Amino acid sequence: MLTSEQTAYLKSCRQRVGMDIVADILPFWLENGLDKENGGVFTCLDRDGTLMDTTKSVWFQGRWGYIASLAAIRLGSEECLDAAASAIDFIEAHCFDKDGHMFFAVTADGKPVQKRRYVFSECFAAIAMAEYSLAAEDPEYAEKAVALFKKIQWMLAEPGFLPPKFDFEARGHSITMMLINVANVLKQVSDDPCLDAQIDRSIHELKTYFMKPEFKTVLEMVGPDGEFIDTLAGRVINPGHCMETGWFILDIAKGRGWDPDLVKMGTTIIDWAWKWGWDEEFGGMINFRDCRNFPPQDYSQDMKFWWPQCETILAGLYAYQATGDEKYLEMHRKAFDYAYKVFPDEQYGEWYGYLHRDGTVAQPAKGNLFKGPFHIPRMMLKAAMLYDEILG
């Protein structure tokens, strides 16, 4: 039961994200990011929206196709629906290599720039197609999304198709958790049994292989049977990633009538991530920790990036909705207030992405091949829905 202060606070949060998504975040990308000549979206934008680099992130063609579709549904924006169609058209025209594996970056007009050994481009393209199918009420894109999802599963299973990064066998947290969310987005438009099967399999793998009670964390990389790899790379904790996994699992739990085992699993992961990631001195979620408390070796280890804050805001809300435990409202409030204190750019709009540990701006660009219209608008659109549900 919410106190009147809590109700007033959540209403103010609802108002802020509801206003910012339509008056700040979407306009920034619609005005500065769209490629009117070739279609799709540019994301390498400087602080004021100036285009710094016309290289196109393939991840972001899909991520933006998904976000713009979601915005079209939630906000009824025709402009967003058109932008989503443009991104998906660009993907289909230019982003697949001959072997069906997608590129990582292409030129403005779609010539290959870089291909990498992962299937994240495919994952983002699949959620774009699924959400667009819903937004445009076009079942053809649901079919395309499911076909691409099955192709992703094939590429991951086919020995030798994706060259391994290391000469030893290992499992990655990223792709395991990502597939839960991709499948869940696709479930909106398809009842193909491969989707729930993947969700169950990913959850099983997270529980069996990646959750480490002895370190109270999810690890980013483990051996094929979950073996602890006692190296700098094997000990990496990415707390923002864990927050994201936590709310992905609670989102599944919600769809299964708040399945108690999944609620327990999701909130455990979130509790652990908060302990490892929240910076009690300066506020905010830091980037990396080492599970044996050695110094993390990623150069950005103590920085504050935009996306772990977004994931923590959502994780707090989902966990509160799942449990009614006030500690999660408090987690949400800390993450929300911190993010809104240091990330929004009052002068040119949108959020900075890369801050020092103390919250000062490390570099002010609004996007690159890794930052663009995804985590922030997703947080705002999903949080708005959760606030409405919680406030009743």
Add this chain to the structure above:
Amino acid sequence: MLTSEQTAYLKSCRQRVGMDIVADILPFWLENGLDKENGGVFTCLDRDGTLMDTTKSVWFQGRWGYIASLAAIRLGSEECLDAAASAIDFIEAHCFDKDGHMFFAVTADGKPVQKRRYVFSECFAAIAMAEYSLAAEDPEYAEKAVALFKKIQWMLAEPGFLPPKFDFEARGHSITMMLINVANVLKQVSDDPCLDAQIDRSIHELKTYFMKPEFKTVLEMVGPDGEFIDTLAGRVINPGHCMETGWFILDIAKGRGWDPDLVKMGTTIIDWAWKWGWDEEFGGMINFRDCRNFPPQDYSQDMKFWWPQCETILAGLYAYQATGDEKYLEMHRKAFDYAYKVFPDEQYGEWYGYLHRDGTVAQPAKGNLFKGPFHIPRMMLKAAMLYDEILG
């Protein structure tokens, strides 16, 4: 002509590096880094020397083989000569793949961990073998070094042997400048004409393709004919790298009786690097700039790493020796005083590697796969020689 103040200052620098190499840097690695069981060297050491990860950097087996050989020659250390032999034995036993291309990382006992698409492992192995040949007076290792050098040239020239990172053609500054130094180290023990030919070719490529007077810098990546690539990656300036290239060229100039064209080229590169890289507010050389002054996108862009400071100390000394221009003594003094103010760890010895822009420690480990016994001891050993020459 040095003033008495300048003489006193340079003498104090000479004393400091001469003392630190024997009493601090070499003992730290000899005591904490040597793998007494398998041979070779560990570099993933925490602040106090604790081994954080037994993964072995192949770069560092070669880098340490070179440094330990150089120290054996300059300081007459038998312990260093043995350590160099151990590193080189480990390289020959475990670090070459079947195709002759070397690994990037291996386990403590030499099993492959990671292979990358470059030939830097080979470059460091070659300088280790050449310097060891000199230290141990064993011509067999000179022959091995030259054979490996020719293999490097073959791998770089053979289409398809090294998979390209990008889907467009590009040239990299790193390998171009690296080959100058590798060839110059090998020239101590071989008069094979391929060495001077490579030096001349690399210098030609730097002058023709990488030096950009319109931006007053050397760029890290250009097109096959030196075309400016106007993207975030194509605009990267790495000032520490440029300082290193500058003194590599002055080192060649010195060996050619201070060839005036090379002196001009080397000092121009150093002048440019100083302008782009020196932090007038906090001191120190920063990591990255963008030649069109957009925000650099590497997460460590505004940090202070140990090695650019070492390269700037050497570049200032070489440039002073080459020109007698006092501004380079001043450059050296600023870099030296800054480095000694913020990098040495008074409690556990050796230097920190990763500082924030303001000189505070970002993470305190003494080594990883990229930091270990190379830039700092090389600076100390080479600077000691230069101080002696300058002081007469």
